[in-house]
Amino acid sequence: MTDHDVxxxxxxxxxxxxxxxxxxxxxxxxxxxxxxxxxxxxxxxxIENYPGVSPLSGAELASRMxxxxxxxxxxxxxxxxxxxxxxxxxxxxxxGSGPTTxxxxxxxxxxxxxxxxxxxxxxxxxRGVSYCATCDGPFxxxxxxxxxxxxxxxxxxxxxxxxxxxxxxxxxxxxxFRAHPVLAERVRAHEKIECICSHTVESxxxxxxxxxxxxxxxxxxxxxxxLEVPGVFLFVGLKPKTEFLGDLIETNEWGFITAGEDTRTxxxxxxxxxxxxxxxxxxxxxxxxxxATAVFAIERYLxxxxx
Ligand SMILES: Cc1cc2nc3c(=O)[nH]c(=O)nc-3n(C[C@H](O)[C@H](O)[C@H](O)COP(=O)(O)OP(=O)(O)OC[C@H]3O[C@@H](n4cnc5c(N)ncnc54)[C@H](O)[C@@H]3O)c2cc1C
Numbered sequence: 001m002t003d004h005d006v007x008x009x010x011x012x013x014x015x016x017x018x019x020x021x022x023x024x025x026x027x028x029x030x031x032x033x034x035x036x037x038x039x040x041x042x043x044x045x046x047i048e049n050y051p052g053v054s055p056l057s058g059a060e061l062a063s064r065m066x067x068x069x070x071x072x073x074x075x076x077x078x079x080x081x082x083x084x085x086x087x088x089x090x091x092x093x094x095x096g097s098g099p100t101t102x103x104x105x106x107x108x109x110x111x112x113x114x115x116x117x118x119x120x121x122x123x124x125x126x127r128g129v130s131y132c133a134t135c136d137g138p139f140x141x142x143x144x145x146x147x148x149x150x151x152x153x154x155x156x157x158x159x160x161x162x163x164x165x166x167x168x169x170x171x172x173x174x175x176x177f178r179a180h181p182v183l184a185e186r187v188r189a190h191e192k193i194e195c196i197c198s199h200t201v202e203s204x205x206x207x208x209x210x211x212x213x214x215x216x217x218x219x220x221x222x223x224x225x226x227l228e229v230p231g232v233f234l235f236v237g238l239k240p241k242t243e244f245l246g247d248l249i250e251t252n253e254w255g256f257i258t259a260g261e262d263t264r265t266x267x268x269x270x271x272x273x274x275x276x277x278x279x280x281x282x283x284x285x286x287x288x289x290x291x292a293t294a295v296f297a298i299e300r301y302l303x304x305x306x307x
Pocket of ligand 1: 009010011012013014015032033034035036037038039040041043044046047048049050079080081082108109110111153156157241244273274275276282283284285287
């Protein structure tokens, strides 16, 4: 006899969706979240590409998903999962408050930010270096800031910051943005954004008060530049939050779980849903799809052991 039928690790869009589907299947479901329900989506100021409900704030979307999940009986707790062990035909999930058992597990632990690894970055985190515009943007009201990156997150957050600051320098190491064309067009046309392409940030400098300047160097030909800004937002990629799994689950060389579209991992009874899974597109729409698919796979597994 286990404590639960299913344990879901992480309450971002993937985990909350798994909770909705599992609760609705009348499976006893525990969802464990170490930070804030909604995950990365909860800190996104405006979501305009989630079908049917856009545009709305990520916090609002997360709160609606959580409410919907709890209405179907899944229980959300605040705790950190530190490992999973297979014990006979069930799993023991280790967490801060002690072990909890379940017949199946959905890993929906998402991703965290990737660091640039340049001098000054670690030193000035929280004092001018940020990885979250929604959280820290208001500190720079009516000042100039820099954003580093060329993907969707970087461009989206640069646009968000224009509502707060006087100017955004958008620094990207290539000459073309990786982001969706609609975002790239908006960024290039925005009067408050100056794009500094084909440049990287060499170092971040400042004083006890915080960041004061960024030293930029060109990729190939071009001139070095110094930007006098009190804040820099870094959006240079994602790394999966899968270290707590140890060797139990197969991952690729970057740590993303190598489950297929059916979300089944190499361990029968454990599915991987959302951004922590190896996949071509990491968005809310794809995360919720995974959450639903994972419960479909688990339901069949619990029913007849099919994997
Ligand atoms: C700045 C930014 C803007 C974005 N804008 C959009 C957008 O406009 N539209 C869109 O579709 N997508 C957007 N995305 C992407 C979208 O937010 C993600 O694809 C989505 O949140 C992934 O959901 P997830 O549930 O897989 O992971 P996450 O949202 O990362 O959630 C994972 C959760 O698991 C928890 N967790 C991790 N490890 C543990 C552990 N050991 N124990 C307990 N809990 C754990 C984390 O705390 C987290 O809450 C944006 C992302 C960023 C960073």
